Amino acid sequence: MSRIKKIGVLTSGGDAPGMNAAIRAVVRTAIFNNLEVVGVKQGYEGLIKGDFETMKSYDVSNIIQKGGTILCSARSEEFRSVEGRKKAHEQMLAAKIDALVVIGGDGTFSGARIFTQEYDIPVVGIPGTIDNDLFGTDYTIGFDTALNTVIEAVDKIRDTASAHNRLFFIEVMGRDAGFLALRSGIATGAEAILIPERQTHLKDLEKYLAKGYKGHKNSGIVIVAEGDKSGGAYTIAREIEKKHPEYDIRVSVLGHMQRGGSPSAFDRVTASTLGVAAVDALLDDQKSIMVGMVNGEVSHVSFNKTIKNKKVVKDSLLTLNDILSI
Numbered sequence: 001m002s003r004i005k006k007i008g009v010l011t012s013g014g015d016a017p018g019m020n021a022a023i024r025a026v027v028r029t030a031i032f033n034n035l036e037v038v039g040v041k042q043g044y045e046g047l048i049k050g051d052f053e054t055m056k057s058y059d060v061s062n063i064i065q066k067g068g069t070i071l072c073s074a075r076s077e078e079f080r081s082v083e084g085r086k087k088a089h090e091q092m093l094a095a096k097i098d099a100l101v102v103i104g105g106d107g108t109f110s111g112a113r114i115f116t117q118e119y120d121i122p123v124v125g126i127p128g129t130i131d132n133d134l135f136g137t138d139y140t141i142g143f144d145t146a147l148n149t150v151i152e153a154v155d156k157i158r159d160t161a162s163a164h165n166r167l168f169f170i171e172v173m174g175r176d177a178g179f180l181a182l183r184s185g186i187a188t189g190a191e192a193i194l195i196p197e198r199q200t201h202l203k204d205l206e207k208y209l210a211k212g213y214k215g216h217k218n219s220g221i222v223i224v225a226e227g228d229k230s231g232g233a234y235t236i237a238r239e240i241e242k243k244h245p246e247y248d249i250r251v252s253v254l255g256h257m258q259r260g261g262s263p264s265a266f267d268r269v270t271a272s273t274l275g276v277a278a279v280d281a282l283l284d285d286q287k288s289i290m291v292g293m294v295n296g297e298v299s300h301v302s303f304n305k306t307i308k309n310k311k312v313v314k315d316s317l318l319t320l321n322d323i324l325s326i
């Protein structure tokens with residue numbers, strides 16, 4: 001029999017579509033198992049301030065389809081300090097919260113790992129980030145929705161690019177990760193994809209463009225991940241413009257619209273599955289783990305493993321785009 005009676009749930013880091021579906025699943029699974037559940041507002045900031053709200057089943061009605069997070073999210077500087085985490089622990093003791101479900105990305109889990117090393121509190125993580133950059137899960141909640149949002153935007157840009165015979169550099173999110181750029185590039189038939197995990201030389205990019213955009217096509221799309229080493233879409237566009245004044249170049253930075261919107265069916269189902277799995281794991285006395293999806297099944301990966309290992313970008317996908325973009 002688990003000793004856990006009351007759990008807290010929070011969302012942290014960049015928000016992602018499907019976080020609400022995960023909150024709903026955590027709250028309802030906890031109640032189903034006769035646990036009390038409190039929502040912690042604004043991620044670790046709320047934990048430090050004791051910003052807690054008891055949640056009932058009806059508090060999570062009508063949220064499965066909503067983007068953002070009803071609990072709000074934050075990037076908390078204070079939680080990075082020993083004092084900040086001490087305050088968070090004191091607030092948890094005062095509210096009699098025995099365990100936590102944290103929904104977020106790699107940073108959120110790094111914070112959770114340190115917290116569980118300092119204090120003996122069971123914490124289970126649910127991967128929620130549009131970046132899909134977590135080792136130990138094929139998908140993170142929000143990635144599929146963001147991907148579809150990017151695709152819709154790029155398709156529209158392609159229409160106007162074709163009408164004017166233009167070359168567009170489109171910047172998508174991903175400070176450290178190129179998964180969104182890579183998949184959206186393939187799905188929109190981009191002429192080139194630039195991601196942080198690979199160095200693309202200007203000469204190679206010029207070659208692609210000479211073959212594709214200036215070869216026989218009436219438009220060109222280069223997808224640039226925010227964190228690409230070339231310095232972002234504007235920088236790389238300027239470099240190409242200097243060498244090729246004959247190209248008609250435009251830049252579009254998609255920005256935070258990529259993080260909003262109603263979650264896709266895939267993200268809703270993944271979020272629901274992982275929300276249930278997270279509470280089940282706590283009831284099973286597991287701690288310091290992330291629940292994820294591998295080959296369609298729920299996986300359990302230690303925070304240590306998911307933090308220390310880097311999810312690998314498949315070379316085969318880059319090769320595939322090289323073949324298809326000629």
Ligand SMILES: Nc1ncnc2c1ncn2[C@@H]1O[C@H](COP(=O)(O)OP(=O)(O)O)[C@@H](O)[C@H]1O
Binds near residue numbers: 044
């Ligand atoms: N090394 C760390 N120690 C303590 N807390 C951390 C650490 N790294 C991240 N965090 C906490 O997790 C929060 C979310 O991390 P961040 O990287 O912004 O987003 P994500 O979880 O989506 O990757 C940070 O604002 C911070 O409060």
Ligand SMILES: O=P(O)(O)OC[C@H]1O[C@](O)(COP(=O)(O)O)[C@@H](O)[C@@H]1O
Binds near residue numbers: 105129130131176226
């Ligand atoms: O909203 P902010 O603070 O500008 O952060 C932007 C970053 O957040 C993300 O959207 C999501 O990153 P995290 O999930 O790691 O928080 C990145 O793709 C992007 O680089």
Ligand SMILES: [Mg+2]
Binds near residue numbers: 013105107131
């Ligand atoms: Mg992150």
